Amino acid sequence: MTAGPREAGGYALGELARIAGAELHGDPEVVVSGPETLEGAQAGQITFLSNPRYRKRLAATAASAVILSPSELEHCPTNALVTDNPYLAWARVLRCFAPAERTSPGVHAAAVVSSKARLGEGVTVEAGAVIAEGAVLGRGVHVGPNCYVGRDVTVGDQSRLVASVTLLDGVRVGRRCLLHPGVVVGSDGFGLARDGARWEKVPQLGSVVLEDDVEVGANTTIDRGAIHDTVIRRGAKLDNLIQVAHNVEIGEDTAIAACAGISGSTRIGARCTLAGGTGLVGHIELADDVHVTGFTMVTHSLKEPGVYSSGLAAVPHGQWKRNAPRIKRLDEMSKKIRELERAIERLRGESGSG
């Protein structure tokens, strides 16, 4: 029998197992008061093991419960919540312990909301936020302090702009999106036409669409399209300080780590991952299920799923200084090798060997 929802001071393991979608091996009535790391957990806490390299710590844990995979169960010294995806179960358990929302719906007296904006039920607008005319905020939308929601912007139900988020005119945000501080959506794409030595600005008339369940990290920028829209598809997740240029399309459930840059008109498929510091040139396409490792520059379309790289790993500086400049002579080295091969062929011929 599982315990009821949240006991005084915590959750019963039976209840957490149900929430986590895990199978409980142990006492369902044991109550845990909070989550901790495998190393730091004390009695009364719950933890998880997802990376096998931390297995050593499992035997020594003082936690009252551990979320883990079937193969680790035999090493578990305490109650276990067993599942094939411990990290997912962990995410669900953490959600139980996340602090409750402390803002009440309503518009703060120090917010500025146009009389021509439409706010759904349960919308929160915090101090210093500005909502322009024509903006439409769905039910339960939360606009944090010092955000700007431009003209005719739409924000879907339950989406949240944490703080200092800027959505420029006409941007469309789906439901359950989460936009972290400093995010800018709808800035002009970098469109410039040469007029002799000078640059003429190319007006950017498209907009940006974020579909449902998109998360955008702090200080990430997403430019509006030139003619059509820049599109971030359902469930895509962007980390901090990422640049998304005009006309880009990012596929469903694709995740992009911090400091990546996507140049204009590039299309990224579904379920891709781009590691930190990656860069994509413009006007290329990445197929679904493409994975790009850290510090890699992608200069051509990648039409096959798979893992791609061009990042170089740090070595001691002296070693690097001696070796890296030789890249500039690789062509010469390659030619010399070919010459040597030919010379040896000739010598072999002469010596009658080979």
Added chain:
Amino acid sequence: MTAGPREAGGYALGELARIAGAELHGDPEVVVSGPETLEGAQAGQITFLSNPRYRKRLAATAASAVILSPSELEHCPTNALVTDNPYLAWARVLRCFAPAERTSPGVHAAAVVSSKARLGEGVTVEAGAVIAEGAVLGRGVHVGPNCYVGRDVTVGDQSRLVASVTLLDGVRVGRRCLLHPGVVVGSDGFGLARDGARWEKVPQLGSVVLEDDVEVGANTTIDRGAIHDTVIRRGAKLDNLIQVAHNVEIGEDTAIAACAGISGSTRIGARCTLAGGTGLVGHIELADDVHVTGFTMVTHSLKEPGVYSSGLAAVPHGQWKRNAPRIKRLDEMSKKIRELERAIERLRGESGSG
């Protein structure tokens, strides 16, 4: 005979040809209602062809008019606006169709403007903006929501701070500049003096000057100079998420793509282009007309115009993993090749050949 300015629902081609500086081959009275891509255009729309690789799409376009170069005219199935610079003509046509400014000049009741600031004719200050004492805003300047204009800042006529732009004390912005959301101008340069193991901050007493017609992309940061000013010259264009360190000078009409970083005291000439993700070390100079390709690090002055590179392009991960680590042994490989050459010389000598 050309049509008058903007017909109901659009522009006559004769008028657009005049605006675009192009030669019309077709009917000047045909009216187009808006711009579209070559692929997406329908009857009643205008489009352009600038990149020859899209020529195939030209024959099939349903557009009522296409802006293109003389060499493409023979392939055009509809009215043509012919010019040597189709992309520039396109920029001008787009300007006709850009949405009209919807803010009326004036200071919003929820803006804060110091009584010691001076505002020119036709200035707009939107809600949440703060203008400090001594600031001087020229005619037609537009300060968007949640911007901060610091003490003694000057902003030239017709410049626009889109939203959440921060100009710190003493910064000087020229005329017709465009600063996108999240831009920071005048933050302290990263000046640190060692005091034993600790760092002593080196006060940054210079400022930043943006000359006329400078555009700065979202969340780009430009630090103030240490003693003198950081200077961005007339017509320079900066994309999003760029770092410009203290004392840097960026030349006229130079364009820098997103995620680039320019270290302190480096000077970039006129008409340069830096592609995305490039980095320049400090205290170097780039001549006029230097072009740097993506992901390139510039570690020495580049005194000659030209194109420079050091970025590496993505390949399948397995291939990369097998090859890239060998860079660490290039010196050794090079020496072995030399040894082989000598060995072959000797063998040749012995065999009497060569």
Added chain:
Amino acid sequence: MTAGPREAGGYALGELARIAGAELHGDPEVVVSGPETLEGAQAGQITFLSNPRYRKRLAATAASAVILSPSELEHCPTNALVTDNPYLAWARVLRCFAPAERTSPGVHAAAVVSSKARLGEGVTVEAGAVIAEGAVLGRGVHVGPNCYVGRDVTVGDQSRLVASVTLLDGVRVGRRCLLHPGVVVGSDGFGLARDGARWEKVPQLGSVVLEDDVEVGANTTIDRGAIHDTVIRRGAKLDNLIQVAHNVEIGEDTAIAACAGISGSTRIGARCTLAGGTGLVGHIELADDVHVTGFTMVTHSLKEPGVYSSGLAAVPHGQWKRNAPRIKRLDEMSKKIRELERAIERLRGESGSG
């Protein structure tokens, strides 16, 4: 005898020598009105020489005083302030000439301060700033325009948030910290668990701790920890546009230049320096006194102090295009060299030489 503090129009050299901790060679009563570069300095100004490559300029300087090291003294044509660390002395002299703070303590009428926040003596809160309930600001704290200080945030004595800084709920900032515009502290870490093809957000329950004397550059982002806190230790200095992911720890007096990215759970030791554009993967450790040069990606723990590199320097594009792609064939080249060595061995055996 040294002059008193700040003469009309400047400082006497005797006084400045005392402040700088330098030995004066010259007239203590000469008054200087301000600092300048070695090249630009006129009579009545003070300058410094720290980098020997500018020695040539010393002989020609018109400055009334130069801060320099003992070894440069013989080349100095004017009054000299002699010290083993001229740049540190320069920092101290500059501090004398830095413009005085022009804001008076107090809460601006257009700021929003929760009645449940606690403000120490001499706190300044500028227009547009929002201070949430439970926030505690120490003595002399300065919160600039449009900043947001979240719930239960603590900010130590004399710390300054310059403008548009966002500190999310529960963040703890030490004393004498300096946070530049656009800084975001406490955004969610990028924690995602796979749920089939979709991503489930992993709640981020930790916070961020900035110890005393930390400086954070414009638009830099520091994510909150997943369970424990992200920690920036005393005296660490971060430049602009840096990403610090969840659970990272940055050691005391470590300095990180712009555009660097530190992935999750990585620990950086004390007194390290990371140059611009560097990237560290997650879950690694850098020992104390590790120095990483520009554009380097660190993929493994660096357990020994020293300098590490993997960045490549720009060369003319034609040269690069001919050589860099050959990296993809390095393994093959290496194998060919080995074959050649063996072939030569065989030839030598046959010819009876070697």
